[in-house]
Amino acid sequence: MKVSKFTVRRRLFWLLMVLCLLFAALAVRLAYVQIGKGAELSAKAEDSWRRNIPYSAKRGEISDRNGNVLAYNITTPTVMAIPVQIKNPEQTAKSLAPLLGMTEESVLKSITKRQSIVRLQPGGRKITMEKAQQIRDLALPGIVVAEDNKRYYPFGGLAAHILGFTGGYNQGLTGVESKYDSLLSGMNGSVSYLSDAGGRLMPGSSEKYVEPKDGLNLTLTIDKTIQSIIERELDQAMDRLQADSALTIAMNPKTGEILGMAARPGYEPGAYQEYDSAVYNRNLPIWMTYEPGSTFKIITLAAALEEKKVDLLNDRFFDPGYVKVGGATLRCWKKGGHGSQTFLQVVENSCNPGFVALGQRLGKETLFQYIKNFGFGSKTGIDLNGEENGILFKLPQVGPVELATTSFGQGVSVTPIQQITAVSAAINGGKLFKPFVAKAWTNAETGEVVSETKPQLVRQVISE
Structure with a gap:
């Protein structure tokens, strides 16, 4: 059947209209993506390209009620590898192994992992400043020396069961280090860079530094002088009586503030691995039960x-x-x-x-x-x-x-803490207070007091 010229023109017209509509829809969509969603999509793309090198926040210091610092941080560099940026893995492993105290095989295995960033463990964690500089001087592609922190307890085992200690990643494991870990640890920062799909540094891109937010400083209720005296007396009693264990608590009966608390056997938080776990996991003044x-x-x-x-x-x-x-x-x-x-x-x-x-x-x-x-x-x-x-x-x-x-x-x-709390109530006018060791929190940068613990009255037990 022969189709008329008019019908052909009409069909071409409608086809043209459909194509125009499709083109208009495409233009609107493109404008929406470019203008409306452009910033969001660009940010997502950059996020997928960006690689982060973590920088640890400084853990908050712990002090006694008079400002004597009982726990603080020492800067300890940590070595990391960006495997895709390493040009000669065998030579890199050979250069790093003697400095990290690791075998070439173990270093090579780490730096050839299919990961964006790898920590060289155990030898590359918390190394000395001198060793960090030696590694920087090698200028090895793909090897980064990042800043890390290590906890230091200047008075050895003083107030160990109150302070507790931190683990390999500066996380609190016992004592107030564990109880208030989230407040002490702060928020880590990073240095980030843009890389392609293969992990190589994008030419012309710049690094982005996110500053770490340090943890809050903690002031304890304990008095270092009182704590030192009671620990000295415990050591002498242990030696004189050949005792298996001993403990002491000193508390302000009018507030519930713990002025000193100690137990024997004791330990040093900075070397807790050298002690039986029962020594540091059992804080006798609050854990032990006895017939009073x-x-x-x-x-x-x-x-x-x-x-x-x-x-x-x-x-x-x-x-x-x-x-x-x-x-x-x-x-x-x-x-x-x-x-x-x-x-x-x-x-x-x-x-x-x-x-x-x-x-x-x-x-x-x-x-x-x-x-x-x-x-x-x-x-x-x-x-x-x-x-x-x-x-x-x-x-x-x-x-x-x-x-x-x-x-x-x-x-x-x-428990000893129950006994001293009850006796305090018997002699302070009949008021039973909740005992506590965390006195105040301060901002590490400004010194501003963020919060302070007030004495908490549990109940009036007897009349004055």
Whole structure:
């Protein structure tokens, strides 16, 4: 069938219109990509081309309450390789191996990995400044010496269990180094460059430096002088008594601030690998549980006075040297007993039978409520990891004997931090404070105080 010229022209016209519409749509799309999305796509392209050489932020310093620095950083360079930029891997490995204390084979294996950046480990991490300069002087293509930091503890093992230590990448592992790792570590920076798909440096491109943001400085509640004294005394006691372990806590009873805390055996944070992990993982003042004995009588006495169950000057008690409770004989430390005495003398003489009488006057419900109110049986919440709860009798299990032994500190298990916190509440006006070691945070550059820990009252346990 013959098609008329008019039909052909009409079809060509509509084809032309369709092509014009397609061209207009393409132009609009191109304009949108170039103008509307241009900056975003350019940034994505640059991001895909950019390679980063990390620069570590300086970890915040840790000081005592008087400004004595207990932990700070030493600049320690680290060697990195950009494999695609290395022109002669065998010669590069041969030149680096003796400087890094590594074999040529291990260096060669590292620098030929299919990665954008490789750390030369272990020999290339945290090297000396002199060795870093020697490597820079070699001017080896693809080998970069970046800045890193190493933690230094100038007073050796002083306050080790409070400070803790950092690992190979300056990450906190124990103590306040771990507890406050995110605040101390800061944000790392980098030097970045543009590379092609093969990882080679793009001609004419410039490096981009992102400055690292240093961590905050931490001021502790501890006093270096007090800490030094208690550690000296612990060392002497360990030597004199040939003890397996020893510990001390010094606390401000009016605030809960820890002024000193130490345990033996101790360790040096900078050489923690040389010690048994049980030594640095167990902070005895907050981890160890023990039977408090006569020091626990302070709690029974405080409860009896608060409940008006005793008149220390006018009430009397006769101590024959023992007391029979529920078929058990509980003895006084003094053979033959103290005889007739006031309850003030019961306290002065630390007389077990006299405290059994106070416990009986209180009854198990009242005595154990005071014990819990003083913080026993639960964690104090001190800002250190590894705290234990201690162990108390469950109230249904408390019979006459359990009540009697608890009243003079036997049959219960407490932690040293619980004991010092409770005794502080007994003598500071009845206020139970939460113990803490982190006093304040400051900006490393400006010295401005970012935050400060205020004393936290848990509860009023007894009246003043």
